[in-house]
Amino acid sequence: MSVQPLKLPALLLGVSVLGGCATFSPDGGLDKVTEITRERMAITPEVTRTEQVADEVKRLLGEPLNADSVVRIAILNNRGLQASLAELGIAEADLVQAGRLRNPGFSFTRLAGGGDVEFERKFLFDLMGLFTLSTRSGIERRHFETTQLAVAGEVLRLAQTARQAYFSAVAARQATKYQEQAGSAAEAAAELAKRMADAGNFSRLRQQREQLFHAEMGAESARARRNDANARERLIRQLGLSGAQRKFTLPDRLPNLPASLLPERDIVQKALESRLDLRMARLETDGLAKSLGLTKATRFVNVLDASYLNKSASGGPHLRGYEIELVLPIFDSGDARTAKAEALYAQALHRVAETAVNAESEVNDSYATYRAAFDLARRYRDEIVPLRKSISEETMLRYNGMLIGVWDVLADARQQIAGVNAAIQAQKDFWVAESNLQMSQNGEGAGAMSLAATTGPSGDAGAGH
DSSP states (O other), rough: OOOTTHHHHHHHHHHHHTTOOOOOOOOTTTTHHHHHEEEEEHHOOOOHHHHHHHHHHHHTTTOOOOOOOOHHHHHHOHHHHHHHHHHHHHHHHHHHHHHSOOOOEEEEEEEETTEEEEEEEEEEEEEHHHTTHHHHHHHHHHHHHHHHHHHHHHHHHHHHHHHHHHHHHHHHHHHHHHHHHHHHHHHHHEEEEEEEHTTTTSOHHHHHHHHHHHHHHHHHHHHHHHHHHHHHHHHHHTTOOOGGGGGGOOOSSOOOSSSOOOOTTHHHHHHHHHHHHHEEEHHHHHHHHHHHHHHHHHHSSSOEEEEEEEEETTTTTEEEEEEEEOOOOOSOSSHHHHHHHHHHHHHHHHHHHHHHHHHHHHHHHHHHHHHHHHHHHHHIIIIIHHHHHHHHOOOOOOOOSSOOOOHHHHHHHHHHHHHHHHHHHHHHHHHHHHHHHHHHHHHHHHSSSSSGGGGGHHHHHTOOO
């Protein structure tokens, strides 16, 4: 099996150089993530360092927060997101590694005895690795693309949950302030009732009712302060704030309702075309199909090494040649690996179909909630609250004309308090529903998926070569 001198080692050296050409991208794969997040929410994630972030976060926190500044702070400052961005580096390292051949080896043997000396030099090369290089690189390429989609989903999920935490915190603050005002009015009513009862102008029963109302308003104020504190802490966690950063200012009121709803037409179809979890599922299925092809290709030839030999001995000719070594599939024919790959592929197909069905339902459900929340908040804004205000004004006119007593005014005030609190809650529910609708269009499950789970297919594909 001899060959011409240096032809085989030169060939092996050439493909070894080609196998080492896989390199890292300048941005570590962040460009695709940025493209997705800019298109959907006009946000730009970036791998940051603490000293780079502090000044920007401090500037944003120096003014009353709004939904946009909250998202910006979360993208810059949330350490959980930065940990997710690091997954890009891990996946790209796997991709680069898959594009490189196993390092060649060299062995040298010297044998001496009976006055003779024999030398043997062997150059080892992973021939099977060369044959499967393209397929393995393709599998890791799809894994890398899946990781990019998962990270993009995590960025979008964080942005939406930060917005929701912001709306909840503002609503809790607004409700607390209004509850405190109502509590002050109830305290004044209770004091008036006590004085009138002491003067004999008011029954003890009615006085106790006013005291009860005052006590209930105090309990509601305490509950509102607790909700305010809890909502603020949830927002702090989403933004990754600590220490002096916690002393930020929220606006006194929620944003006004939009003039109109997002259009329902084609919203489901667009979601099915662009949801990240569906794109990830399709990539996974494609990768498993390629993995199945690789498993079948390496079923019977599990390890294949080529070696260049150079041998010399005292008084003898200089010998050159090569040898090929392979593992015989006597005990393991590879059928188990092939069966597993086929089962994984069938499983992935069913999961893609399930994900599509669930996606359609989630978008429809989110839009129905969004529309209902808008209608409810608008009804409070356009009808219930204005009517409550009009009734209150009419009640005061009748009271000033001595047509009704103070207790009628106080009873009306209680109803107005309940109406305003319900209006605040309805407005907050709308903005939360709007964020949920956007998450359903992006694929809420995409960001929530474990990024580590995306490594499964390639790991099985590479086993056995």
